[in-house]
Amino acid sequence: MKNILVKDALILFAITLVAGFGLGAVHEITLEPIAAAEAEAQQEAYETVFEDADSFVELPGFSAEDAAAVLAENGYEEDSIESCVQAVDADGNLLGYVINATDPNSYGGDVTLSLGVRVDGTVNGYSLTDISDTAGLGMKAKEEAFYSQFEDKQVEAFVVTKTGATSDEEIDAISGATISSTAVTNAVNAGLCYYRYLMDLTGGELLSE
Numbered sequence: 207m208k209n210i211l212v213k214d215a216l217i218l219f220a221i222t223l224v225a226g227f228g229l230g231a232v233h234e235i236t237l238e239p240i241a242a243a244e245a246e247a248q249q250e251a252y253e254t255v256f257e258d259a260d261s262f263v264e265l266p267g268f269s270a271e272d273a274a275a276v277l278a279e280n281g282y283e284e285d286s287i288e289s290c291v292q293a294v295d296a297d298g299n300l301l302g303y304v305i306n307a308t309d310p311n312s313y314g315g316d317v318t319l320s321l322g323v324r325v326d327g328t329v330n331g332y333s334l335t336d337i338s339d340t341a342g343l344g345m346k347a348k349e350e351a352f353y354s355q356f357e358d359k360q361v362e363a364f365v366v367t368k369t370g371a372t373s374d375e376e377i378d379a380i381s382g383a384t385i386s387s388t389a390v391t392n393a394v395n396a397g398l399c400y401y402r403y404l405m406d407l408t409g410g411e412l413l414s415e
Contacts, residue, residue, distance in 0.1 A: 247335065248306075248320070248335065249262075250333075251304075251319075251320035251333035251335050252291065252293070252304050252320060252322075254320075254322075254331070254333040255304055255320055255321065255322025255330045255331050255332060255333050256293040256301065256302065256304060256322045256330060258295065258301065259293035259294060259295065259301055260294060260295050260296040261294050262291040262292065262293055262294070262304065263291060263292045263294055263412070263414075264289075264291055264292075265289075265290040265291060265292055265303070265404075265413060266413050266414065266415050267413075268289060268290050270286065270287060270288060270289075273286070273287035273290075273400055274286055274287070276399065276400060276403045277396055277399055277400065280399045282392070282395070282396045282399055284309065284310055284311065284392075285307060285308065285309050285310075285392060285393060285395075285396035286307070286308045286396075287305060287306065287307050287308075287396065287397070287400050288306040288307070288308060288318070289306045290303055290304070290305050290306065290400065290404070291303070291304045292412055292413065293322070294412065298412065299412070300325060300410065300411065300412040301324060301325065302322065302323050302324035302325050302328075302330070303322075303323050303401055303404060304320050304321065304322050305320070305321045305323065305397040305400050305401060306318065306319070306320050306321075306335070307319060307321060307393040307394070307396045307397040307400070308336075308393060309389040309390070309392040309393040309396065310389075311385070311388070311389045311392065312337060312338075312339055312344060312385065312386045312389035312390070313339045313340060313343070313344045313383065313385045313386045313389075314337065314338035314339040314340065314344060314386075315338055316336060316338075317334065317336065317337045317339075317347070317386070317389045317390055317393055318334070318335050318336035318337070318393070319332040319333060319334050319335060319390065319393050319394070319397075320332060320333045320335055321393075321394055321397035321398075321401075323397065323398065323401045325405075325410045326360070327360045327401070327405075328358060328359070328360050329356050329357060329358070329359050329360070329361075329394070329398070330357065330358075331353060331354070331356055331357040332353060332356060332390075332393075332394055332397075334347060334348050334390075337386075339383070339386050340383070343380065343382050343383040343386065344380065344383045344385070344386030344387075346380045346383065347380065347383075347386055347387065347390045352377075352378075352380055352387070352390075355371065355377050355378060356377065356394060359374045360374075361374050361375045361398075362398065362402075363375070363395045363398060363399075364376070364377050364391050364394060364395060365377065365391070366378075366379050366384065366387050366388050366391050367379065368384060377391055
């Protein structure tokens with residue numbers, strides 16, 4: 207009986223070991239395609255918010271921790287900046303920045319977007335890269351009727367209204383999805399806050415390594 211139990215235990219161990227190696231192999235095989243797909247989606251987001259850019263150059267010395275400190279100093283303690291690239295034209299001139307910002311308070315959790323801001327502070331718009339909200343409600347933040355409200359405006363920060371926008375700063379909330387509307391707007395505002403920090407830091411000049 208004891209030998210049978212030992213044999214069964216060894217068989218179970220072998221099965222578990224083989225399964226573990228198999229899962230590990232599958233993970234390694236899928237890791238590169240997933241990373242490539244994510245990079246492609248991010249590049250598409252950059253091009254969406256900066257159609258006239260010839261290339262996108264990583265911001266030298268970027269630190270998410272430093273960005274978090276900048277946001278916290280300006281009242282955006284819950285938001286974060288994951289990365290930032292410089293949008294550059296064919297002659298090597300800086301057009302502006304694409305800032306990847308996240309707000310954690312959307313109805314479905316985190317909402318992450320790429321925000322395009324020109325050197326003069328004009329918002330080109332945003333491209334959502336991660337949102338898990340309810341279809342037909344918060345997901346309408348992906349629709350032109352909502353995102354176009356941010357485009358071609360120069361403001362320090364946007365505010366959400368449910369009574370009809372009457373100024374450039376005001377954004378009409380998505381009907382039935384004020385929480386999601388506010389989260390997207392907060393992420394945009396966090397990006398604008400970081401943009402102002404970059405302008406103070408760089409004077410609107412292209413940074414290189």
